[in-house]
Amino acid sequence: MPEPGRNFDAESARASWDAAADPYGSGQAAGRDYYRYEFFGPAHIELCGDVSGLRLLDLGCGNGYFAREMAERGATVTGVDISPRMIERARRLEDETPLGIEYRVRDAAALGDSFADGSFDVVTSCMALQDMPDIPGVLGEAARVLVSGGRLVASIVHPCTDTPFREWERDEAGAKRWLCIDRYFERGPLEYRWVGWSADFTTTSMHATIEDWFRWFREAGFVLHDLREPQPTPAALAARPELEDAARVPYYLLLDLGKP
Ligand SMILES: C[S@@+](CC[C@H](N)C(=O)[O-])C[C@H]1O[C@@H](n2cnc3c(N)ncnc32)[C@H](O)[C@@H]1O
Secondary structure (H helix, E strand, O other), rough: EEEOOOOOOOOHHHHHHHHHHHHHHHHHHOOHHHHHHHHHHHHHHHOOOOOOOOOEEEOOOOHHHHHHHHHOOOOOOEEEEHHHHHHHHHHHHHHHOOOEEEEEOOOOOHHHHHOOOEEEEEEEEEEEEOOOOOHEEEEEEHHHHHEEEEEEEEEEEEEOOOOOEEEEEEEEOOEEEEEEEOOOOEOOOOOEEEEEOOOEEEEEEOOOOOHHHHHHHHHHHOEEEEOOOOOOOOHHHHHOOHHHHHHHHOOEEEEEEEEE
16 A cells, blocks of 8 residues: 655655666566556557657656667657666666667756757657656646647556555455555555565655646647557466456556647
């Protein structure tokens, strides 16, 4: 169960993700993050469509998972992240397998003099916007650096199931019976303890309602083109029966937003 976040600002986000970078990166490399690889990652990639030849900025790129997926599909990619350690790991992967990605340590809410207005065709963000303390500020920057007609294609945790109270009730054998959800309307930062990775770590995310997200997108000047709630495919379920819970309730939300 998450705890209420104590302080959530750019400094605390940088510090916690710096501390998380090694276990998060090595866990991903070891296949720990199978929800990403088996279904929400492929669904996010599909929603981006053909990115070949496009100038693409990936916000909260971490160690570069989504940036690399986009570069492999022909985009010219820049990745930014607030955590220097994440960017160090991303650059190491780029050195090992060069895809022409440029990485910079930046707060996505303050891209400032780094990128001119209208310098990207697409902005992406893979499972990172909710981890940023100033989401409206980030969306304002995403809109600013996009060309008119450009798109923001993002994945976030699903606001309806990523609530301050969330617990699976289990039967005597330990099987998941149903997901108990409460306190959806209690907005604010929540601290998450990530267990079962190569080392445990804690990060903070912002819980907001769907209405909040929609208002933030609209106020930044975006229009909603498409929205998806990805589910594991039958093939993914056959390969990974542990994904069964994600075929019952929505854990993730994908958004395709346009700058008119
Ligand atoms: C859950 S990780 C996702 C990383 C990567 N996109 C992926 O899919 O593996 C969230 C990332 O957001 C980054 N982040 C948090 N706040 C940020 C901010 N204000 N600006 C840029 N990156 C930020 C963190 O450092 C972390 O790497």
